[in-house]
Amino acid sequence: MINEKMFVNGSWVESCSQKRDEVKNPATDEKIGTIPSANREDASKAIEAANQAFRLWSKMTAYERSNIMYKAYEQLLIKKDEIAAIMTLEQGKPLSEAKNEVKMAAEYLKWYAEEAKRVYGDTLPSSHQNKRLMVIRQPIGVVAAITPWNFPASMITRKIAPALAAGCTVVVKPSELTPFTAVEIFKVLHKAGFPNGTINLVTGEGAIIGKEFLENQVVRKIAFTGSTRVGKYLYQNASEQVKKLSLELGGHAPFIVFADSDIDQAVNSFIISKYRNAGQTCICANRLYVEESIKEAFITNLVQKVKEMKTGDGFDEDIDIGPLIDKKAYEKVHSQVKDAVNKGGIILTGGHRYHVKGKKGYFYEPTIIENVDNTMDIYYEETFGPVAPIITFASEEEVIQKANDSLYGLAAYVFTKDLGRSYRMLEELEYGIIGINDPIPGVVQAPFGGWKESGIGREGGYYGMDSFLETKYASIDIY
Numbered sequence: 400m401i402n403e404k405m406f407v408n409g410s411w412v413e414s415c416s417q418k419r420d421e422v423k424n425p426a427t428d429e430k431i432g433t434i435p436s437a438n439r440e441d442a443s444k445a446i447e448a449a450n451q452a453f454r455l456w457s458k459m460t461a462y463e464r465s466n467i468m469y470k471a472y473e474q475l476l477i478k479k480d481e482i483a484a485i486m487t488l489e490q491g492k493p494l495s496e497a498k499n500e501v502k503m504a505a506e507y508l509k510w511y512a513e514e515a516k517r518v519y520g521d522t523l524p525s526s527h528q529n530k531r532l533m534v535i536r537q538p539i540g541v542v543a544a545i546t547p548w549n550f551p552a553s554m555i556t557r558k559i560a561p562a563l564a565a566g567c568t569v570v571v572k573p574s575e576l577t578p579f580t581a582v583e584i585f586k587v588l589h590k591a592g593f594p595n596g597t598i599n600l601v602t603g604e605g606a607i608i609g610k611e612f613l614e615n616q617v618v619r620k621i622a623f624t625g626s627t628r629v630g631k632y633l634y635q636n637a638s639e640q641v642k643k644l645s646l647e648l649g650g651h652a653p654f655i656v657f658a659d660s661d662i663d664q665a666v667n668s669f670i671i672s673k674y675r676n677a678g679q680t681c682i683c684a685n686r687l688y689v690e691e692s693i694k695e696a697f698i699t700n701l702v703q704k705v706k707e708m709k710t711g712d713g714f715d716e717d718i719d720i721g722p723l724i725d726k727k728a729y730e731k732v733h734s735q736v737k738d739a740v741n742k743g744g745i746i747l748t749g750g751h752r753y754h755v756k757g758k759k760g761y762f763y764e765p766t767i768i769e770n771v772d773n774t775m776d777i778y779y780e781e782t783f784g785p786v787a788p789i790i791t792f793a794s795e796e797e798v799i800q801k802a803n804d805s806l807y808g809l810a811a812y813v814f815t816k817d818l819g820r821s822y823r824m825l826e827e828l829e830y831g832i833i834g835i836n837d838p839i840p841g842v843v844q845a846p847f848g849g850w851k852e853s854g855i856g857r858e859g860g861y862y863g864m865d866s867f868l869e870t871k872y873a874s875i876d877i878y
């Protein structure tokens with residue numbers, strides 16, 4: 400059994416309440432350990448620790464901060480396989496995907512170790528002989544980061560790396576479902592030499608800890624990744640103190656395949672986008688739009704390949720699809736499938752819970768449904784599972800209208816060989832991330848974030864620094 404603690408002010412601690420929550424393996428639905436269940440007092444102590452550490456950390460030079468961040472990057476890579484195993488144990492994704500995620504998490508630390516040294520200001524041409532004008536950018540202060548279970552490593556460093564680089568101190572609240580990955584990351588960060596209080600980890604229920612983040616005036620900013628539902632709650636309540644927010648929320652990506660595309664490449668790319676992490680990523684293809692004239696060829700190719708995919712425990716060799724995170728996730732996915740079928744959808748493969756011998760986890764067959772229309776829940780609701788609804792189209796204008804017909808605006812994908820069409824689609828699609836013939840666009844140097852109800856702000860690249868910095872203008876009379 401794994402029994403870990405929270406990390407506050409440089410020490411591993413229990414909750415003031417002495418309560419602990421169970422953590423389960425999604426493949427077996429069995430307990431793998433326990434973790435402290437923080438109350439508001441724990442969160443307040445962590446916030447105070449970050450507050451006390453802020454002056455020291457923010458007054459260090461960017462180069463001193465950068466050096467510590469770079470050490471954390473190196474240490475995280477050394478621990479990659481060990482942390483990946485913990486991730487697969489508590490999140491379920493195939494081990495190869497978990498290793499890739501830990502590497503990506505480390506890359507955020509490396510990128511922002513460099514970006515720390517590029518927080519520039521400005522001098523402005525003065526309109527007065529006696530005045531000199533300048534602009535500086537300073538760290539916003541104590542940052543509270545709330546992260547989801549589907550990427551339990553990279554969603555942490557995608558927030559705290561720019562925050563730390565900017566000179567902020569942080570309090571992280573990981574998902575209740577995947578706290579052990581966060582603990583492993585904090586062990587690495589602590590070893591890299593962050594001063595006590597600079598980085599803090601509180602584990603437990605979001606509603607409880609989040610309320611302290613919202614109401615404690617020391618917290619200057621909340622960086623959130625999770626569902627649009629919770630994002631809206633935070634947005635509404637942060638207004639009380641005009642607390643700064645960045646929100647990385649839900650998605651419902653259209654994946655558009657034109658007749659002039661390389662069908663085999665488009666099929667292989669769709670499979671990567673749709674079934675990665677068992678379809679539990681915010682930028683997974685959620686709606687497959689296929690041009691009418693290639694529908695049969697595309698579907699035949701796709702169904703054959705999906706039928707060959709292997710579903711099972713993330714630790715097993717050659718597994719393509721691991722378990723869904725829990726029973727609630729399975730119920731949501733299966734309800735969308737049943738609703739679609741009840742309204743005329745036709746299942747071409749899958750459509751049921753997949754039973755793995757000796758494992759009680761909630762696995763789901765990779766599923767393809769055709770004859771989908773906008774009367775079905777799956778057409779508008781984020782699926783977060785390995786289910787692909789197919790919709791056909793006959794023209795660019797039609798598919799642009801259909802693809803943009805969503806409350807979400809995170810990622811969209813277009814497969815075509817026509818350069819002009821690529822540009823027209825790039826400009827017309829109302830999404831923050833566009834993959835043109837690319838199923839996995841996310842890289843650390845690029846801005847990650849959505850339009851409409853997919854969020855506010857960007858994480859990644861130099862774009863990701865802005866929301867952790869305040870701008871200050873000074874006018875100096877020199878006589």
Ligand SMILES: NC(=O)c1ccc[n+]([C@@H]2O[C@H](COP(=O)([O-])OP(=O)(O)OC[C@H]3O[C@@H](n4cnc5c(N)ncnc54)[C@H](O)[C@@H]3O)[C@@H](O)[C@H]2O)c1
Pocket residue numbers: 545546547548549550554572573574575603604605606607608609610624625626627629630632646647648649650680681781783809847848849853854
């Ligand atoms: N846009 C992105 O970059 C991105 C990345 C990953 C996941 N997501 C989205 O996240 C969702 C899946 O993750 P999830 O199930 O963990 O989401 P979730 O919103 O249920 O939980 C996310 C985090 O918020 C916390 N939380 C829950 N209620 C809270 C409250 N009232 N106050 C404060 N915190 C609270 C949870 O404990 C967890 O740590 C999906 O919608 C997915 O699209 C978005």
Ligand SMILES: O=C[C@H](O)CS(=O)(=O)O
Pocket residue numbers: 549550679680681682841847
């Ligand atoms: O859920 C999506 C995350 O932002 C990670 S990734 O960009 O899909 O790898």
